[in-house]
Structures are given as C-alpha cells and as structure tokens.
Amino acid sequence: MKVAIVGAGIVGVAIAHALLDEGHEVLLVESREPAFGPSRGNAGWIAHTDILPIASPKVLGQVPRFLADPLGPLSIRPAYLPRLLPWLARFVLASRPQAYERSITGLAALQTRALPAWLARAEKTGLTRHIHRKGGLYVFGDAGALEAARAVAKRQAGFGIKVEMIGPTDLRDLEPGLKPRFAGAAWHPDTAHISDPHQLTMALFEAALERGAVFEKAEVTNISLGERPSLVGSEGWQRVVDRVVIAAGAWAKPLAAAMGDAVPLDTERGYNVSFPDAAGPLSRPVSFEGHGFVATPLDSGFRIGGAVEFAGLEAPPNHARTRRLYDKASTLIDGLPAFESGRLWMGFRPSLPDSLPVIGTASRNRHVFYAFGHGHYGMTQSHVTADLVAALVAGRTPAIDLAPFSPTRF
C-alpha cells in the first residue's frame, strides 16, 4: 500500500521504518524540514522509567505556587490563558485519582515497551552507536522528597522497571560533578540517552530514504476523502494514497479536526541551553526533582533544559527562562560552562491534558490514522508508537489496548 506520513519529526520517521518493514510504499511529507520541531533539540532521554502523568492530584496542589513565579518551572502567559482554559479544565479532570490511575496504566503500557522498541530499531538500522546505556538519576534535595520517591519506585518496580534508591555517598560516587546538596537519588541503571536528538532523527530519516521512503516538502492543509484519501496542499499540490498517518506533533490539531476529531492538543513549550563540544561535568542524564529541569551529556555537548510554558505556537521564546534554569543549575552542578557560551533553544512539546498521546483511527475515515501528542516522551515512545501504527495500517490487532489513546476519549 502507499502510505503518506504527515510530519518528519521523530514519530513520523519512526513510523516510516515500521511501515517499510511491512513492505509499504512510504511518502514522508514535511512542511519545514525533517527534525524541525522538538525532535531537534530535546533532552535526549529514553525515559522509559517515567510512568506518572503530569496531571496528578499532587501537581494540582502545586500549580498555584508554580504560577506565582512567571519564570518558574511552570508558567502560563496571561494573554494565552483564555485559549488554554479548555485544556486546563481537562487537565483538572485528568488529575482526579481514578483518571490519574487510568493514565498510569496507559503510560506504563507504552513506556515499558519503549526501550526494547528503540534498541530493536537501532540494531536494524545500524545506529546502536547513538544509544548510550549509562543509566539515569533523579536527584532529591531533601529527605522528605526522597522518602516520597520510594513510593514511586515501588510502583515502577511493579511494572518491572529497575530502580534503586541511593544515598548521598553512592550518588557522589556515580556523579562527582554534583554539588553535595542532595539527600539521595532514584538510580535507574537501565535508562538510556542518545547521541543527539537532531543527529539521530536525521540518521533515521536518511536510513528511511535509503530503504526507499520518498520525502516531499509540502504543508498539508487538508485531507480529502474519496475512495482513497488525498493529501491537499497549497497551489494545487495533491497526493492520492491508500493510507494517511498524521504525525504532525503540536501542529496536528487542525488536521485531526478536519478528520472529525476535536482533540484538545496544546503545546507545553520547553527551553534549554547547550554547550556545544563541552564534555560537561556529568557522565549520565540527571533529573533535578522539584526544579523542573534535567541535564544530559550529549555527544554534541552538555545540555540543561526543561520547564513548561503555555503560550501557544506563535509567541516568541522568552530566554529569561533559560537563564533562570541555568542559574538554578549552577547552584546544583559544579563547573558549568559560562551561560554566554551556550546555544539557546525552545521547542513545542505536543501535549494532551492527560499526558497520553493520540494513537488511533480517525472518526471520519478508517484509512486515516493518528500518532501525535506525545508530550514529554515523544523521543522515548517513537518506536513503540510506530509498531502500533503499523498494526493499525495493516488491520491487525495492536499489541496493546489503544483505548487510553483514543482520539475520542475526551
């Protein structure tokens, strides 16, 4: 079959490979350039150990404190608030205990399959050198937070995720570049990180082209539904195919709406600073719990980033946030390169209020499929999503229940 994928971020590129495996003819359509969006500059974690959604009873209680600080880990630009209200209302609903538990079940189903799916694809494409298996640390500043993390570790262990709670001495042995300010950490020996998100997405993109995928630069503005679906662009551009997969990240909402699904997709903008070619003071990814940022020693340089900002897809970045992240990081990590030597970046996480992506079939046409909204975990979940989409395209029952990811769940 001829299958078009709209969007050449990490999710679209991963899907291209899964479809090529099944002998389909693949057309990748991208309006900007491959790896243009968050797939270019993310933190590079294969964070398969994270099984807790952002929307939770606990986070709901913390929101007022976060919002009081416009440069804090979570902020909403006041002008954007009216547009965000429907998303926020669903976020509150998703934070209720029962909904929270449902989201954990969905998230864990994807996360626990994410690393094997990545390793399998890296092996098949000869790209294993891009995957570093040095584990990851979630560090806690005080004994109370560390104690609370034990309950999370127990849940993770219940899903078969390896985790060990360690004290300050073991933490220092693992990462001497951290300042001696931590009560301890959750140590995940299996966590992997990648060489660099841009490099790896491009390497997978090139590998897909070598395997026969065709790339076209065009903005898909609509999908017309005849006997076969047809992608529609500007100036008469049109491509008739057998199946369409919408993998357009934070920009997928209008296409899903045209396919009959009013999905509450928004963007959680994230920021980072990278120090190209700097080895950096840490040897593995570290998440600084309670501060909303992570640090990753990528092959392309040391990167510090995170934060969540709601301001839509149009507003310019506010790198005062990045400076704030850096200033905080410099109180927790020894020997950071000077801020001025860093490269600043902002990216658009494609986010649904319940922290789960949309993976499924369009309401208006059973030949159009969705794979977007992976929020904080699109790099992690790209290949497991690709396997699920390949099953949908082939008309097979996917390996996991897709009800939690349904476009009509809201």
Ligand SMILES: Cc1cc2nc3c(=O)[nH]c(=O)nc-3n(C[C@H](O)[C@H](O)[C@H](O)COP(=O)(O)OP(=O)(O)OC[C@H]3O[C@@H](n4cnc5c(N)ncnc54)[C@H](O)[C@@H]3O)c2cc1C
């Ligand atoms: C600061 C930050 C740190 C992060 N860290 C991590 C991490 O460590 N681990 C992790 O797993 N995830 C992380 N993420 C999340 C991850 O980057 C995203 O979830 C992921 O990149 C989304 O990939 P995607 O392919 O769905 O979307 P995108 O990368 O946005 O790709 C979608 C593509 O579709 C194209 N497109 C859109 N509309 C159209 C159209 N109409 N026609 C044609 N093309 C179109 C866009 O131009 C874009 O290139 C992070 C994100 C941020 C912002």
